[in-house]
Amino acid sequence: MGEWEDEEERAYFQSVISAFKYYRTYSLQRIAKSEQYFKSLPDHHQKLMECYLQHLNIIKNCVEANDYLIKMIIKDADYMFSNVNPVDQNNIQPERKSCYDPIITEILSEFPPDGKKPEDVKILVPGAGLGRLAFEIAKLGYTCQGNEFSLFMLLASQFVLNKCCNTNIHKVYPWVHQFVNNLKPEHQTQSVSFPDINPRDLSTNSSFTMAAGDFLEVYTEDNVWDCVATCFFIDCANNVAAFIETIYKILKPGGIWINLGPLLYHFSDVPQEDSIEPSYEVVRQIIVGLGFVIEKEKMDVSTSYAQNPNSMLQYQYRSVFFICRKCLNV
Amino acid sequence: MGEWEDEEERAYFQSVISAFKYYRTYSLQRIAKSEQYFKSLPDHHQKLMECYLQHLNIIKNCVEANDYLIKMIIKDADYMFSNVNPVDQNNIQPERKSCYDPIITEILSEFPPDGKKPEDVKILVPGAGLGRLAFEIAKLGYTCQGNEFSLFMLLASQFVLNKCCNTNIHKVYPWVHQFVNNLKPEHQTQSVSFPDINPRDLSTNSSFTMAAGDFLEVYTEDNVWDCVATCFFIDCANNVAAFIETIYKILKPGGIWINLGPLLYHFSDVPQEDSIEPSYEVVRQIIVGLGFVIEKEKMDVSTSYAQNPNSMLQYQYRSVFFICRKCLNV
Numbered sequence: 234m235g236e237w238e239d240e241e242e243r244a245y246f247q248s249v250i251s252a253f254k255y256y257r258t259y260s261l262q263r264i265a266k267s268e269q270y271f272k273s274l275p276d277h278h279q280k281l282m283e284c285y286l287q288h289l290n291i292i293k294n295c296v297e298a299n300d301y302l303i304k305m306i307i308k309d310a311d312y313m314f315s316n317v318n319p320v321d322q323n324n325i326q327p328e329r330k331s332c333y334d335p336i337i338t339e340i341l342s343e344f345p346p347d348g349k350k351p352e353d354v355k356i357l358v359p360g361a362g363l364g365r366l367a368f369e370i371a372k373l374g375y376t377c378q379g380n381e382f383s384l385f386m387l388l389a390s391q392f393v394l395n396k397c398c399n400t401n402i403h404k405v406y407p408w409v410h411q412f413v414n415n416l417k418p419e420h421q422t423q424s425v426s427f428p429d430i431n432p433r434d435l436s437t438n439s440s441f442t443m444a445a446g447d448f449l450e451v452y453t454e455d456n457v458w459d460c461v462a463t464c465f466f467i468d469c470a471n472n473v474a475a476f477i478e479t480i481y482k483i484l485k486p487g488g489i490w491i492n493l494g495p496l497l498y499h500f501s502d503v504p505q506e507d508s509i510e511p512s513y514e515v516v517r518q519i520i521v522g523l524g525f526v527i528e529k530e531k532m533d534v535s536t537s538y539a540q541n542p543n544s545m546l547q548y549q550y551r552s553v554f555f556i557c558r559k560c561l562n563v
Numbered sequence: 564m565g566e567w568e569d570e571e572e573r574a575y576f577q578s579v580i581s582a583f584k585y586y587r588t589y590s591l592q593r594i595a596k597s598e599q600y601f602k603s604l605p606d607h608h609q610k611l612m613e614c615y616l617q618h619l620n621i622i623k624n625c626v627e628a629n630d631y632l633i634k635m636i637i638k639d640a641d642y643m644f645s646n647v648n649p650v651d652q653n654n655i656q657p658e659r660k661s662c663y664d665p666i667i668t669e670i671l672s673e674f675p676p677d678g679k680k681p682e683d684v685k686i687l688v689p690g691a692g693l694g695r696l697a698f699e700i701a702k703l704g705y706t707c708q709g710n711e712f713s714l715f716m717l718l719a720s721q722f723v724l725n726k727c728c729n730t731n732i733h734k735v736y737p738w739v740h741q742f743v744n745n746l747k748p749e750h751q752t753q754s755v756s757f758p759d760i761n762p763r764d765l766s767t768n769s770s771f772t773m774a775a776g777d778f779l780e781v782y783t784e785d786n787v788w789d790c791v792a793t794c795f796f797i798d799c800a801n802n803v804a805a806f807i808e809t810i811y812k813i814l815k816p817g818g819i820w821i822n823l824g825p826l827l828y829h830f831s832d833v834p835q836e837d838s839i840e841p842s843y844e845v846v847r848q849i850i851v852g853l854g855f856v857i858e859k860e861k862m863d864v865s866t867s868y869a870q871n872p873n874s875m876l877q878y879q880y881r882s883v884f885f886i887c888r889k890c891l892n893v
Contacts, residue, residue: 271839497876498742501742512748545593
């Protein structure tokens with residue numbers, strides 16, 4: 234991924250920075266609206282739920298704390314913007330996801346550390362988000378690159394990887410905007426500390442990079458990767474067949490693709506966006522049709538995603554997990 | 564509930580009818596957009612998922628079937644509109660909900676059929692939707708009224724209660740618009756038959772009515788009901804305290820309120836709508852503060868709502884269930 238040089242990219246970058254900057258204003262407006270309505274209620278209603286007004290004040294404090302963090306995250310944005318290789322970094326990041334385990338188990342079994350030297354195994358993680366799965370893989374000694382398109386994610390991962398040099402030095406209030414389905418007021422205002430590991434702990438000879446940009450545009454070279462690991466990623470495509478085809482092409486002959494996730498199709502019903510949403514049965518036909526051999530396949534893998542554990546509404550994905558291999562003779 | 568006589572109500576009625584009428588056009592446009600994008604893909608991608616195009620055609624047929632049903636539902640709408648008591652009916656309706664069981668169990672235990680004559684027990688079900696819970700209660704012999712505000716619901720319940728005189732005579736495709744998280748194409752196009760019971764099976768001496776209108780406006784008379792049963796209802800309020808206060812007022816002294824549901828707060832973040840969203844802890848303070856005595860209380864009651872059982876994304880509400888009583892001496 235090169236410089237943010239063209240006008241369109243510059244505009245996208247500015248829009249992301251603006252969204253970050255608007256966070257505080259928008260959030261406080263939202264709270265003020267509830268406050269105003271509350272104060273218009275009959276006095277005896279207000280008295281019955283006096284503590285609700287105090288709760289709205291606590292929420293304001295959480296928003297201020299989140300905004301403080303945002304300001305730190307975007308502080309170096311201009312520097313990053315002018316940097317030739319803005320988010321490539323030999324670094325690391327937090328946020329543990331239970332859904333990484335089956336992927337890592339598979340990598341360890343396919344590329345045992347006592348076999349081929351781990352640093353000679355090249356693993357790509359498209360849709361890397363904050364980079365945690367890629368970091369975990371690099372920590373095991375493999376050469377690992379995370380790829381991410383969203384600047385929201387990239388700015389946050391840059392902050393964690395380059396600015397955090399100890400564990401639990403920052404606090405965020407991830408569920409402060411979930412006004413509904415709370416059993417207790419403190420379920421909305423609970424904080425999470427990060428990073429849960431020190432990004433500087435990665436050994437100096439490990440090879441971990443993050444690459445910014447559109448997966449289909451960044452990865453055009455054939456037969457490069459020993460393994461592509463995708464977690465909650467393939468449904469980020471307008472055309473899922475293009476993603477699968479690219480994964481097939483960039484894998485070395487005999488290389489493997491490990492996938493875990495649902496089929497949420499992020500562009501479905503998004504205005505101005507094209508989208509097709511084939512069921513898993515059809516996705517499977519694409520995989521096989523392109524030449525992959527499916528070696529493992531598991532339905533109904535229970536996974537959650539960024540969930541408030543205390544919420545009265547719980548989501549559960551029944552994800553698909555599979556491993557498939559590009560034929561040796563291509 | 565009287566006539567739809569004022570201009571505002573007439574306009575609301577027309578907007579609901581328009582929405583029903585627009586269903587087919589909108590749905591087919593949505594499918595055409597995917598079709599168009601699919602046909603713009605490289606030929607070899609189209610070949611890899613040929614059956615997806617056939618699937619889109621099957622979806623069209625499901626939409627046509629749903630639209631046929633909608634036309635039947637709104638056929639008598641004008642007649643209904645001019646009727647003095649548009650949706651009061653001595654009738655019944657379908658759709659079984661597992662979350663009704665704890666409520667019905669409680670009613671049977673509080674008002675045992677071998678005690679006070681069931682027909683002398685007056686039970687109100689606000690937010691009755693299609694009326695099924697109220698129907699089940701009436702079937703047990705109690706005098707039961709369902710109250711519903713949404714004309715979408717009222718039109719559908721009128722159709723089922725007055726036009727369906729046998730079981731499983733109609734088919735609907737409830738999940739045809741869920742384009743994402745399907746394991747197989749047929750999970751999107753599966754049908755559901757209704758009604759699952761014959762609405763005419765209610766004994767002639769039973770007393771079941773549906774009343775249209777805003778709960779806070781329709782129920783203004785004190786000390787009328789032996790029991791108010793609410794299921795996924797109290798979070799439909801702008802101000803939940805007003806709902807709870809009304810429930811308290813309209814209950815006879817010694818009467819009980821049975822509630823099951825989450826706190827989704829339907830007006831939260833809806834533009835032009837006022838909303839406060841107190842947590843359950845605060846809702847509980849309102850209940851006790853108004854004079855109710857809580858007799859039973861259970862958290863974490865696992866309930867689902869209109870869920871596609873085959874979807875790769877499953878929602879689960881951890882509902883609150885409680886029973887509280889209005890003091891005898893008020």
